[in-house]
Amino acid sequence: AGLKSPEVLKEVGVGGGDRGSGQEVGSSSYSQDAGLNHAERISRKADGIDKNLDTLVRFFENQTAKLASTPTIWPTTGWLTSAFGSRMDPFTGKKAFHYGIDIASSFGNSIVATADGFVSHVKREKIGGNTVIISHGGGFTTVYCHLSKFAVRAGQKIKRWDVIGYVGQTGKALGPHVHYEVRRNGKAVNPYQYVLEE
Incomplete structure (x- = not known):
């Protein structure tokens, strides 16, 4: 009735690439x-x-x-009164390098950790007054000076935004402020370049 044999159908159904078996x-x-x-x-x-x-x-x-572990926020609220770099020393009147920034603020305002890490140093120093240093990993260390009082202890694990102390005028300071430093692999760098929050 016009139907082709199975052998013919097999040949007709071949096309494209080699299908194998x-x-x-x-x-x-x-x-x-x-x-x-x-x-x-x-x-x-x-x-x-x-x-x-x-x-x-x-x-x-x-x-x-x-x-x-990267310090990306301001340590307190206030006004930037002294930038990073060369400046006239307010005590000697001579040109000197400023290794951090100064943020004037109300006495007793909270100072916060600017990144996760652990507190490596809590001590009163002659020039920096009450000083906290935090090690963050990745080569970052932050320094906070002139605190009125501490809110952390050495060895304490810390998270960004945790309160570490309060604005004061301890050490060599003309008014209530926080001297804030960022160090990368032991070298002071401009903290401003890391701040993401305005």
């Missing part, structure tokens, strides 16, 4: 083999995705930790 697609052995190959491909892809996700998670965790 020419096995019947409806056979159970083909279905099992194809299913296994497909499952293996999916499994390999899933493994690759898992590895990529693990890498991304580690990357973002590392970036989050770096940001947390």
Whole structure:
């Protein structure tokens, strides 16, 4: 009735790239083999995705930790009265390098940690008065001077925004303020370049 033989149909149904075996697609052995190959491909892809996700998670965790240990906020509210760099020393009247910034504020205002870390130094010093130093990791250290009183102790773990002390006029100071320093790998750097919050 005009129907072609199975051999002719096999030839007509060939096209594109080499498909290999020419096995019947409806056979159970083909279905099992194809299913296994497909499952293996999916499994390999899933493994690759898992590895990529693990890498991304580690990357973002590392970036989050770096940001947390970078001093990015102001230590108190107030007015910037002396910038980082060369200036006239208010006590000697001579040119001198200022290794931090001075922020004038109301006596007793809170001073906060500008990044996560641990308190490495809580001491009264001749020039800096009541001084707190925080080690943050990543080479960062911050210094807070002239506090009226401390709110932390040496060795204490600290988070950004934790109160570490209060604005005062201890040590060599003309008025209530905080002298604030950022050190990177032991060298004083301009704190202003790290502040993200205006």
